[in-house]
Amino acid sequence: MGDKKDIKTLLKTYNQEHIVKFLENLDGTKKDILEKQIEKIDFDQLSELYENTKKEIEIKENKIEAIKYLDKDKLGYNEKNRYDKIGEEIIKNGKYAVVTMAGGQGTRLGHEGPKGTFKLDVYGKGKYIFEILTENLKEANKKYNTIIPWYIMTSKENHEATKEFLEKNNYFGYDKDNVILFMQSELPLLDLEGKLLMGKDMKIKEASDGNGGVFSSLRSSGALADMKERGIKWVFIGGVDNVLAKLADTTLIGVTIDQGLQLGSKSVVKANPHERVGVFCKMNGHPKVIEYSELPEKMAEEIDADGELKFGESNILCHLFSIEAVEKTSKEVLIYHTAVKKNSYINEKGKEIIPKEANTYKFEAFIFDAFDLFDNMAVLRVKREEEFAPVKNKEGADSPKTAKELYEKFWQKRKATV
Numbered sequence: 094m095g096d097k098k099d100i101k102t103l104l105k106t107y108n109q110e111h112i113v114k115f116l117e118n119l120d121g122t123k124k125d126i127l128e129k130q131i132e133k134i135d136f137d138q139l140s141e142l143y144e145n146t147k148k149e150i151e152i153k154e155n156k157i158e159a160i161k162y163l164d165k166d167k168l169g170y171n172e173k174n175r176y177d178k179i180g181e182e183i184i185k186n187g188k189y190a191v192v193t194m195a196g197g198q199g200t201r202l203g204h205e206g207p208k209g210t211f212k213l214d215v216y217g218k219g220k221y222i223f224e225i226l227t228e229n230l231k232e233a234n235k236k237y238n239t240i241i242p243w244y245i246m247t248s249k250e251n252h253e254a255t256k257e258f259l260e261k262n263n264y265f266g267y268d269k270d271n272v273i274l275f276m277q278s279e280l281p282l283l284d285l286e287g288k289l290l291m292g293k294d295m296k297i298k299e300a301s302d303g304n305g306g307v308f309s310s311l312r313s314s315g316a317l318a319d320m321k322e323r324g325i326k327w328v329f330i331g332g333v334d335n336v337l338a339k340l341a342d343t344t345l346i347g348v349t350i351d352q353g354l355q356l357g358s359k360s361v362v363k364a365n366p367h368e369r370v371g372v373f374c375k376m377n378g379h380p381k382v383i384e385y386s387e388l389p390e391k392m393a394e395e396i397d398a399d400g401e402l403k404f405g406e407s408n409i410l411c412h413l414f415s416i417e418a419v420e421k422t423s424k425e426v427l428i429y430h431t432a433v434k435k436n437s438y439i440n441e442k443g444k445e446i447i448p449k450e451a452n453t454y455k456f457e458a459f460i461f462d463a464f465d466l467f468d469n470m471a472v473l474r475v476k477r478e479e480e481f482a483p484v485k486n487k488e489g490a491d492s493p494k495t496a497k498e499l500y501e502k503f504w505q506k507r508k509a510t511v
């Protein structure tokens with residue numbers, strides 16, 4: 094494939110001849126880099142993804158059922174103890190790892206730099222999000238007399254900045270040998286006509302391929318092999334932006350193992366039947382997170398025998414996978430969802446175009462699409478005010494302001510009860 098003629102033919106075959114012109118105007122290293130990048134692109138996959146953007150979404154006759162869940166707050170003392178003991182054994186014996194997915198672009202927050210480097214204005218002095226997550230893990234390490242390996246997924250875009258930040262802050266006192274950064278994969282962006290876009294750096298524009306990329310990236314980066322070498326049996330996978338996330342929850346581990354399952358996840362109860370969040374359910378016999386837009390209104394309002402919403406367990410991106418489940422999923426191709434986003438590019442005259450309207454398709458896999466590969470999963474309902482304070486938007490709901498309030502309130506209460 095290193096043959097230049099082949100590259101041109103390839104580009105022409107896939108209707109990307111505009112890139113040939115860029116190639117012809119480049120020389121030296123820049124040309125080499127671009128050629129190497131083109132060689133790595135899976136053009137068949139890309140064509141298929143583009144074709145999918147034009148297809149009507151198939152409305153299948155789906156069988157949607159409620160999924161069983163346990164409410165952490167309503168577990169009896171002995172029952173909770175039993176679960177916690179199971180979880181404790183896993184953590185204490187070095188069989189537990191945490192993955193933080195930090196490869197997102199954080200466009201809604203608008204912070205310059207990776208989201209984990211955002212400083213939340215708590216207690217006057219402020220704390221970085223990565224610092225808060227580290228504190229949570231360090232507390233668990235102390236409690237269970239271990240060091241939990243912490244894997245952080247970055248993107249090509251933010252890898253260096255993340256690494257530099259953690260180094261500069263001495264990993265907030267975490268044992269450096271147990272912090273493993275791995276990069277997630279990317280996919281090229283396409284314009285609305287299916288053409289590749291050229292960036293200012295004379296490389297084809299690519300973007301991280303969604304948090305569902307975590308499994309294949311764990312595998313291709315060697316992080317999964319590293320986990321297996323360390324004897325890890327259970328892997329918690331969560332987002333970077335929940336400052337109240339409990340990264341080492343023995344109850345979640347215990348419940349999942351006790352039910353003989355390979356997957357577990359936490360939920361918080363929906364604020365109201367029409368809250369715009371994804372909820373856990375079973376679809377066609379498999380666990381799923383169904384988007385609010387896909388859940389028929391009548392179902393969204395349905396009440397069960399206990400007077401609770403039948404579809405009320407919303408997803409907070411706190412998932413537990415057995416190592417076998419991670420391995421299995423890493424070999425599967427998850428479906429890609431399409432988002433239409435604004436992206437600047439260089440036109441054929443070499444001029445940078447900054448679009449006013451969304452002009453590109455971005456392809457993203459979602460972690461919860463992996464649930465479909467399994468027959469069942471454990472769902473553990475937790476209290477929103479104790480475990481969910483996301484930093485998503487610049488202002489309003491799920492913003493630094495709401496996260497700060499929730500964080501400070503939680504810790505105030507906790508200090509008062511200890």
Ligand code: UTP
Pocket residue numbers: 194195196197198199200201202208246277301302303304331332333334485
């Ligand atoms: P979000 O869907 O909230 O996306 O990601 P985001 O990139 O952080 O923010 P916006 O939508 O651009 O404002 C949920 C979690 O998944 C991670 C994010 O870092 C976050 O922890 N993620 C998302 C990845 O690791 N990789 C991706 O490609 C996308």
